[in-house]
Amino acid sequence: MGCTQSKVVDATAGGQTLQAKAKQTKQTQQKNGKTTAPEITEPAKPKATYANYQSSHDAKLQQESACSLRGVTFMQNRDLVAADYKNNKLKLYSSKFEFLADIELQSAPWDVCQAADNADDILATVPYKKEVHRLTVNKVNNHIRLVPVSEFRTNGFCWGITCFDSGIAVCVKVSVSEKTWPKPPEFQVHIHEFDGTFRRAIMFDANSTPYFIEPKYLNVTYDDLFLLISDYKQNNVMCMNNEDELIFSYIGMKSPNGIAMDENKNLHIASFFGTQRVHKVGPNGKYIDGLPHDEDRPLFPHGICYRKKDRIIVMTTDQSLEVYKLV
Incomplete structure (x- = not known):
């Protein structure tokens, strides 16, 4: 999502039609001047099994009574970082999902992403501190650690986060005074420089x-051109260009959570509601396939991430x- 670019043109076929349909969808959601779900x-029933179960890895450490993972991201070296909301921790795993290290923060983290400006760094939101933390993976004498680097304040409670070629996007709930007019919405997406400098809302x-209404997770498209936002309470996943224009809305899933995208520009959207817990959505915003809910292995996913090397x-x-x- 290159915010230094000029007008971004939709790369999919029929881009103007998609934008028109997205605007029509948005208009049908307006009621008394407010956005409604x-x-x-x-x-319908998934066309085929598009992803096969491989393995499950317990994230609860020996000294923990329980855990509660939220955001997750792969790093460029194929290792993985997950945010443990219950234990105020970020947890680092190897490419084979072996636990490597953790770090305890002062408050619960929600989401994480790979920093676009440094392959060894990750960014994490800490909602109740209203902060974004930058950490780096440090390896000394075969001892791996997550080490704090810097942090910056956000203008409210911060949830989803993603990085693009020239900045950071964060889901924020701001405090709005009743005296403010015109009154801005509480939930916004803020764009920051890599050093935390606020750019725009x-x-x-x-x-x-x-x-x-309540966006909780973010991502960018594989080519970094478009921003993806899942709005949990609006039952909506939006794709926007860098001029804040809606390219498409996907409203086929109840309470969407995390979003991942593969190299074919397909979205993989997670939810813990419905008969399909992951929806595969094409670059035109149309449903392609789904991952059925398995009663023998009930799945209630929050975050989701994709690794190209082994799909x-x-x-x-x-x-x-x-x-x-992926099959």
Whole structure:
């Protein structure tokens, strides 16, 4: 999502049609000047099994009574970092999902992402501190540690985070005074420089209607051109260009959580509701396939990430890392 670029043109076929449909979808959600959640019509039974279960890895450490994983990301070296909301920790795992190290923060982290400006760094949101933390993976004498580097304040409680070629995007809930007029929406997406300098806020569509009800996770498309936002309470996953224009909305999933994208520009969206716990959505915002809910292995995923080398998706549940391989 190169914010230093000029106008971004939709790379998919029929881009103008998609934008028109996205605007129509948004208009149907307007009621008394407020954004409302659309009704969900769940897709039909999956066409085929598009991902096979590979393994499950317990994320609870020996000294912990329980854990609760939220955000997750792969690093460039194929290691993985997950945010443990319950234990105020970030946990580092090897490419084979072996526990390597953790670090305890002063408050609960929500989401994590690979820093785009340094392959050894990750960024994590800490909602109740209203901070984004930068940490680096440090290896000395075969001893691996997560080491704090820096932090910056956000303008409110911060949840989802992602990095693109020239900055950082963060889901933020701001405090709005009743005296403020015109009154901005509480939930916004803020764009920051890598050093934390605030650049701008994404709030309204072209009709001055708030885009969001409660966005919780972010990602960028594989080519870094478009921002992806999952809005948990709006039952909506949005794709926007760098001029804050809606390219498409996907409203086929109840309460979407994390979003991952593969090299074919397909989205993989997780939820712990419905008969399909992951939806595969094409670059045009259309449903392609789904991962059925297995009653023998109930899956309640929060975050999701994708690794190109072996075509696997990893989802976080409260207690585990769940690994599936794309067919």
